[in-house]
Each structure stands twice: as structure tokens, then as C-alpha cells.
Amino acid sequence: MPLRMTNQRIIIFEELKKSRQHMTADELYGIVRKKMPKISLATVYRNLEVLSGTGVIAKLEVSGRQRHFDSDVAGHDHVTCVQCHKVENVLLEVIKEDCPSHGVMDGYIIKGRRLEFFGLCPQCQKKNRVMKGDKTMGCGCGCAKKELTDEQKKVLQAMADCVGPCAAKDIAAATGLDTKMVSGKIADLKKQGYVDSPERCKYGITAEGRTAMKG
Amino acid sequence: MPLRMTNQRIIIFEELKKSRQHMTADELYGIVRKKMPKISLATVYRNLEVLSGTGVIAKLEVSGRQRHFDSDVAGHDHVTCVQCHKVENVLLEVIKEDCPSHGVMDGYIIKGRRLEFFGLCPQCQKKNRVMKGDKTMGCGCGCAKKELTDEQKKVLQAMADCVGPCAAKDIAAATGLDTKMVSGKIADLKKQGYVDSPERCKYGITAEGRTAMKG
DNA sequence: TTAATAGTTGATAACTATTCCCATGTCAAG
DNA sequence: CTTGACATGGGAATAGTTATCAACTATTAA
Known part of the structure; x- marks a missing residue:
């Protein structure tokens, strides 16, 4: 065979090697398509499967959603950013000796x-500092919050129109949405940091929420 | 909250703890359903997400298809069987010191x-020995070969009916299937070890193939 | 040179693990 | 008792990956 x-x-193979990164099948597909659109x-x-089978590239199967492939098959370890899911190499000589990769x-x-x-x-650390100051939502490292649904936007809008903190039923009345649905939405928005609860059962929109609403 | x-x-939580294993959501679902069918x-x-968020269980995200959860949150590492995908604990004191889990x-x-x-x-090692001797297909460690498709079964059957090694086109004639499709099937079956090629372009069914066909 | 066969491809369907959605249910505090 | 937060069941949706297959191309034996 x-x-x-x-x-x-x-x-x-060439593009994977050229990039000097750990790429997903999808990223590589994007690049290769420029040279070979069909x-x-x-x-x-x-x-990628075949090449990793022969050993000329490495299949990482680092945890997380996607599988990553690496043209550098030499023994090294990896760091993953928990925020942007980038994968980078690390070399730890000490560990190599105590932690053999073959044996029983x-x-x-x-x-x-x-x-x-x-x-x-480092980029995500920096980005987090910027975000606290509410200068921008831009990340630069590939991670982005989800787009808001129409309902979520409505709820945020109603909250923004409110002077002080307001209850779920007020929002429901203002938007014409069902109360139960509204409280579900509020819970979600709170998790994402767009809404806070200055007092029990009363909610307000956060600065981050205002920015998100515009986008 | x-x-x-x-x-x-x-x-x-109880069932995860009781099992003393690293379980997937699916396995746990199967067990829990016995007590709470709905x-x-x-x-x-x-x-599992909530509980791992509070830290009472651990979310493993060991590589491979499925995510595993562990009721033992103490710091230990893991071995995965490449064949049956079982996950077990290991404790390596040496490494702990040289390989900190927090810092910069x-x-x-x-x-x-x-x-x-x-x-x-160990089980899969043993199983591999047994399989070579063709005593059984049983594995005991949760791994099983895929069910054969109807076409695959037909091809195997035709091959079994053949006295000596036969060509793809003979199989095609015998089964009434398209020749090209047949050679594709043969390639797959060969990969799985159900078919071998004693001489170029001639194929025969293996002992393993015969067993698989019956199941 | 030619016919058979092996290996490969593009397109798309299928699959699998996980997450989302939402109507409905339950609990705890006022 | 009411209200709202938290939870649930069940099904739909999603993402990443794999399978299927007809069509194509390279290789080999004759």
C-alpha cells in the first residue's frame, strides 16, 4: 500500500510546516484553499490523518473542542490558553527524565x-485589563463573546431605559415578553456579566451590557 | 445563587462516587436512569458541569472523543488505554515537585x-494475545469492533464461499455489487483484519473475518 | 499498450458528543 | 399564597469529525 x-x-503538509503553529483542520483548510480553492x-x-499515521506530523488531541495538528514531531509539551484556546509549545528538560514517554x-x-x-x-492577560477599563471589546486573540439574541437585546434595552434597578415583571411588561422567559434571559445575561443585581430581585444593566447591546 | x-x-453525584471510575456523561446517564428513568x-x-464548577467533582477533558468526570478531585494523573479508552489514575510523586500546577x-x-x-x-494486552489465537472476539474492557454493514457482510460471505483467494471482480459477480464498490469494501475489511491478500489482487477471508460475519 | 486494480478526491450525508432552548415544575423567602 | 430563582425534560440545534460513493488518476501485470 x-x-x-x-x-x-x-x-x-507544506502549509502546516510553514505556519509553525498548532493548527486545526479547519484553519489549515482556510489556508490551503487559497492555493487550491476546490x-x-x-x-x-x-x-492529516494519513500524515500523522506515518509520523511526519503529530496529531495533538489536546483537550478542548478541536483537534490540533503539529508539524514538529519532536518531544515537547504544550500550554493552552483557557481563554482564547491558542496552543503553544513548552520545553521542560527536567520532566523528560523523570517522566518517560515509553515503558511499563x-x-x-x-x-x-x-x-x-x-x-x-500574555495577550489575554492584557486584554482582560483593557476590558475592565471598558475601553473596547476587541480581543485580538480570537476569542469573542456570543452575539446576543433579539430577545436578549430587547431585555437589555428595556433595562437601559429604566432609571433604577427594576424587576423581571417590569421588563416583561415593557417588552411584551413572558415574565418567566424574561427571568431566564436575565439569568443568562447575568452570567455573561451584562446584567447585575444591585438588590435582591432587582436588576440593572452593566457598562459591559451597554457595549454589547450596541454591537 | x-x-x-x-x-x-x-x-x-452518588453514582459517580460509587463507581470509583472515570465516567462519561453517557455512561452515567445509563446508570442513573435505572434509578430515575425519566x-x-x-x-x-x-x-456534571455544575458539580465540577463547585469543585466537588473533576471534569477531565482527557483527549479522545468523550469528556470524562471523576469524583476524586485530589491531584493525580491519568493513563488512557489507546484501545478501549478506559481512563485510570496514576500517582507520580517525583513529577509533582518538578512540574508545578500553578505559577508563571x-x-x-x-x-x-x-x-x-x-x-x-493489561486487559487489552491479554485480549490481543487471545485474538491472535482466534479463541474469541470478546474483550471485557468495553471496546468492540464496529458492526458490519450489509454490503460488507455480503462481500465476506462471497469470500467465504470461495475456495481459494479470489479477485474483486469475482466478488462483484458473486454478490451482484459494483466492482469499484467492492474493492473499496475490501480495502476497509483488510484494514480491520477481516480480509487478507495472500497474493497481489487476490483476497481471502481471515479467521477473524469469519467470526465477525457470524456476529 | 492496455486493462485491471489501488489509491485518491470532492461533495455531501451521517454521525456523535455536547449545548441550547423553552415550557413547565419546584423550592424558599417574604 | 405569591413571586422569582433555580431546575428539569425533551427535543432541536450545533460543531467537529467521519463515512459514503461516484469519478478520477497513477501503478502494475500481462
């Missing part, structure tokens, strides 16, 4: 190991 | 770390 080096396979996403997945442990035949750190990347 | 201890929440899968997910590294503020080994569990 020879492995045929097709154009698409070559381009996928390529299929399935082809990208297939070839508790009856298991160990085939490999993965050491993964997670924390906040 | 008090956390209400509902019946479903209690049962989910519970919703969404409720299981929600509560390369500009990142580290919030945690995950060390994961992967290899073959």
Missing part, C-alpha cells in the same frame, strides 16, 4: 504521554 | 496542568 504524494497532500475539507482531514507503568504498556498546561496567555 | 440539592443532582441526558450534562511560565499564568499517559491496559 504505497502512499501517493498528491498535490493536495503536499500542499497540506479542495475538500474531507481531504484535509483525511490527509501499573501494568500498562505506555506508548506515549502528553503534558499539558493551561492558563492565561 | 444557592445551589439546590435536587434528587437528580444527588443521584448523579431523567434527561441534558440534566446529567448540566449537573513563558508569560502564561498557569492555572493547572494535565499529565496524561497513553498505552495498552
